[in-house]
Amino acid sequence: xxxxxxxxxxxxxxxxxxxxxxxxxxxxxxxxxxxxxxxxxxxxxxxxxxxxxxxxxxxxxxxxxxxxxxxxxxxxxxxxxxxxxxxxxxxxxxxxxxxxxxxxxxxxxxxxxxxxxxxxxxxxxxxxxxxxxxxxxxxxxxxxxxxxxxxxxxxxxxxxxxxxxxxxxxxxxxxxxxxxxxxxxxxxxxxxxxxxxxxxxxxxxxxxxxxxxxxxxxxxxxxxxxxxxxxxxxxxxxxxxxxxxxxxxxxxxxxxxxxxxxxxxxxxxxxxxxxxxxxxxxxxxxxxxxxxxxxxxxxxxxxxxxxxxxxxxxxxxxxxxxxxxxxxxxxxxxxxxxxxxxxxxxxxxxxxxxxxxxxxxxxxxxxxxxxxxxxxxxxxxxxxxx
Amino acid sequence: xxxxxxxxxxxxxxxxxxxxxxxxxxxxxxxxxxxxxxxxxxxxxxxxxxxxxxxxxxxxxxxxxxxxxxxxxxxxxxxxxxxxxxxxxxxxxxxxxxxxxxxxxxxxxxxxxxxxxxxxxxxxxxxxxxxxxxxxxxxxxxxxxxxxxxxxxxxxxxxxxxxxxxxxxxxxxxxxxxxxxxxxxxxxxxxxxxxxxxxxxxxxxxxxxxxxxxxxxxxxxxxxxxxxxxxxxxxxxxxxxxxxxxxxxxxxxxxxxxxxxxxxxxxxxxxxxxxxxxxxxxxxxxxxxxxxxxxxxxxxxxx
Numbered sequence: 172x173x174x175x176x177x178x179x180x181x182x183x184x185x186x187x188x189x190x191x192x193x194x195x196x197x198x199x200x201x202x203x204x205x206x207x208x209x210x211x212x213x214x215x216x217x218x219x220x221x222x223x224x225x226x227x228x229x230x231x232x233x234x235x236x237x238x239x240x241x242x243x244x245x246x247x248x249x250x251x252x253x254x255x256x257x258x259x260x261x262x263x264x265x266x267x268x269x270x271x272x273x274x275x276x277x278x279x280x281x282x283x284x285x286x287x288x289x290x291x292x293x294x295x296x297x298x299x300x301x302x303x304x305x306x307x308x309x310x311x312x313x314x315x316x317x318x319x320x321x322x323x324x325x326x327x328x329x330x331x332x333x334x335x336x337x338x339x340x341x342x343x344x345x346x347x348x349x350x351x352x353x354x355x356x357x358x359x360x361x362x363x364x365x366x367x368x369x370x371x372x373x374x375x376x377x378x379x380x381x382x383x384x385x386x387x388x389x390x391x392x393x394x395x396x397x398x399x400x401x402x403x404x405x406x407x408x409x410x411x412x413x414x415x416x417x418x419x420x421x422x423x424x425x426x427x428x429x430x431x432x433x434x435x436x437x438x439x440x441x442x443x444x445x446x447x448x449x450x451x452x453x454x455x456x457x458x459x460x461x462x463x464x465x466x467x468x469x470x471x472x473x474x475x476x477x478x479x480x481x482x483x484x485x486x487x488x489x490x491x492x493x494x495x496x497x498x499x500x501x502x503x504x505x506x507x508x509x510x511x512x513x514x515x516x517x518x519x520x521x522x523x524x525x526x527x528x529x530x531x532x533x534x535x536x537x538x539x540x541x542x543x544x545x546x547x548x549x550x551x552x553x554x555x556x557x
Numbered sequence: 558x559x560x561x562x563x564x565x566x567x568x569x570x571x572x573x574x575x576x577x578x579x580x581x582x583x584x585x586x587x588x589x590x591x592x593x594x595x596x597x598x599x600x601x602x603x604x605x606x607x608x609x610x611x612x613x614x615x616x617x618x619x620x621x622x623x624x625x626x627x628x629x630x631x632x633x634x635x636x637x638x639x640x641x642x643x644x645x646x647x648x649x650x651x652x653x654x655x656x657x658x659x660x661x662x663x664x665x666x667x668x669x670x671x672x673x674x675x676x677x678x679x680x681x682x683x684x685x686x687x688x689x690x691x692x693x694x695x696x697x698x699x700x701x702x703x704x705x706x707x708x709x710x711x712x713x714x715x716x717x718x719x720x721x722x723x724x725x726x727x728x729x730x731x732x733x734x735x736x737x738x739x740x741x742x743x744x745x746x747x748x749x750x751x752x753x754x755x756x757x758x759x760x761x762x763x764x765x766x767x768x769x770x771x772x773x774x775x776x777x778x779x780x781x782x783x784x785x786x787x788x789x790x791x792x793x794x795x796x797x798x799x800x801x802x803x804x805x806x807x808x809x810x811x812x813x814x815x816x817x818x819x820x821x822x823x824x825x826x827x828x829x830x831x832x833x834x835x836x837x838x839x840x841x842x843x844x845x846x847x848x849x850x851x852x853x854x855x856x857x858x859x860x
Binding site: 196197198200204205206220307308309310311312313314317318321377381383384386387537538539540541542543 | 590593594595596680681684754755757761762763764765766767826827828829830831832833835
């Protein structure tokens with residue numbers, strides 16, 4: 172930093188005075204800032220409108236999920252894991268249940284596996300609709316959040332009917348799911364799918380084909396293709412960089428290998444591509460749910476397990492993973508043969524996307540685009556500090 | 558004597574009338590936007606309740622005298638400009654100040670806000686103000702140019718006389734009909750003046766946490782609301798007087814204001830906001846050349 176006033180020999184005449192070249196200032200965004208995704212914060216250093224340094228802070232929602240799980244019975248943790256990602260809770264439940272099933276060698280009835288896929292995909296659909304609204308809000312197009320989030324409510328109605336909960340479902344149990352479809356549920360799911368499919372052209376006209384969105388999102392926050400793998404990107408953000416990687420295909424679980432669906436990819440890897448990849452996935456998800464409804468067999472939905480208060484899961488460790496709307500989720504579970512897990516580690520997509528990648532991509536971006544960039548990566552703040 | 562009493566009554570009640578119309582316009586705006594967004598929306602007079610609520614709040618934080626004075630500049634600048642805008646039944650002050658005076662007075666609120674928000678030292682507010690002053694150059698230039706065109710055409714800078722001339726020949730003599738280029742250019746500028754999307758870069762909640770309003774609460778925010786509501790009336794009436802033939806009675810004026818506002822709200826509801834530089838670029842690329850072509854056309858005697 173050069174001194175403000177210097178003598179002919181270069182020595183400072185005003186030692187300690189700040190330089191005129193020091194044009195940087197700090198801006199704190201969050202967690203009550205409208206442009207922040209959840210309880211999260213960005214500490215930005217700006218020069219003019221351009222971000223020169225970015226630091227994320229996720230400690231506003233620390234609930235210590237992983238440590239909590241070590242202190243609770245296996246069955247009690249089902250009510251905890253869903254809270255790790257609010258908009259898309261079901262991959263956590265399913266992963267957790269599948270990890271216990273792998274350790275205890277429990278077989279899941281086929282009907283339950285189909286129902287799990289249905290719930291996972293409905294959750295993905297609801298999460299994507301939420302993301303569309305969030306992203307549109309960052310550019311001031313508030314009609315879209317009102318549309319997509321009210322449409323999402325129809326999915327939440329279905330969840331309420333099936334599981335009793337709208338946001339947190341606590342529905343996937345080791346050995347299956349808690350309850351079967353209520354009467355007429357499948358036809359109501361089809362109605363909601365038809366409705367959402369019919370709304371997509373409206374979304375396109377209002378939002379996805381909106382010239383201002385293109386002007387603002389194209390070329391923003393480009394995640395270089397060669398960096399995408401290196402930085403641990405997964406899910407839609409990776410597919411927007413051109414990699415056709417999807418755990419549902421690559422390491423299939425439940426009954427995904429019996430269902431037909433495509434893995435859409437895009438090449439540009441910018442904020443617009445990351446949004447559009449989710450738009451394309453909505454179509455695939457609707458197709459998957461319809462197939463589930465067509466193919467779902469009759470039968471039980473739960474293999475009864477021992478008394479959960481005394482249930483000792485055999486000692487061992489297991490790593491299970493799944494594809495959530497945010498990216499790849501994985502649970503590493505260690506059991507010492509007791510009634511509680513010895514250790515549960517959650518590998519979520521949001522630490523990678525919402526911290527490391529976001530901090531890197533924010534540098535050089537303008538303040539106008541910071542919020543949009545954050546929403547385009549679609550991180551889940553509670554999952555960052557778990 | 559009667560005319561003096563009438564004048565005093567107008568001076569006292571004109572701001573109240575403008576505020577009341579502003580409340581209904583603001584309420585209509587919220588209702589309209591809510592319906593586009595498939596919501597029910599608040600009451601038609603919700604802005605009135607908002608102002609009452611905010612003005613009843615006790616303000617514990619002050620950022621100094623300049624902060625307080627700035628809000629007086631904000632409201633008084635808008636109210637002062639109001640007196641120079643002719644409306645049915647009242648055009649007394651129009652003889653003392655023409656369009657140039659109105660434009661000058663309308664700058665006072667922006668400058669007042671800049672002073673006050675600068676005093677709060679909140680970076681979001683400062684960014685918002687710098688955006689507001691940038692945008693001023695964006696929309697003010699084409700808007701002034703459209704007025705220059707109208708003044709050249711009609712040989713007067715008086716808004717009252719412009720209204721009289723337009724009313725003499727019916728719709729055929731309205732500015733928007735005789736010089737659509739100027740009318741369209743001014744419409745773009747009006748969208749920016751009213752800080753509606755796609756030019757809503759000053760408030761931009763997701764970017765700068767509502768900008769100038771970040772440090773405003775309670776009565777300060779209430780004053781900003783009052784200014785905003787009166788400003789709705791002022792800006793829409795200026796456009797109606799320049800390009801829609803003014804109005805012979807209040808019913809006609811209100812009808813024109815609501816139609817014009819509906820047009821602005823429609824655009825506002827289905828567009829996001831530009832980046833600041835894109836907003837400026839748009840203003841200088843579309844409305845400014847349109848206005849310039851319109852003025853050149855008038856100079857060459859075309860139209």
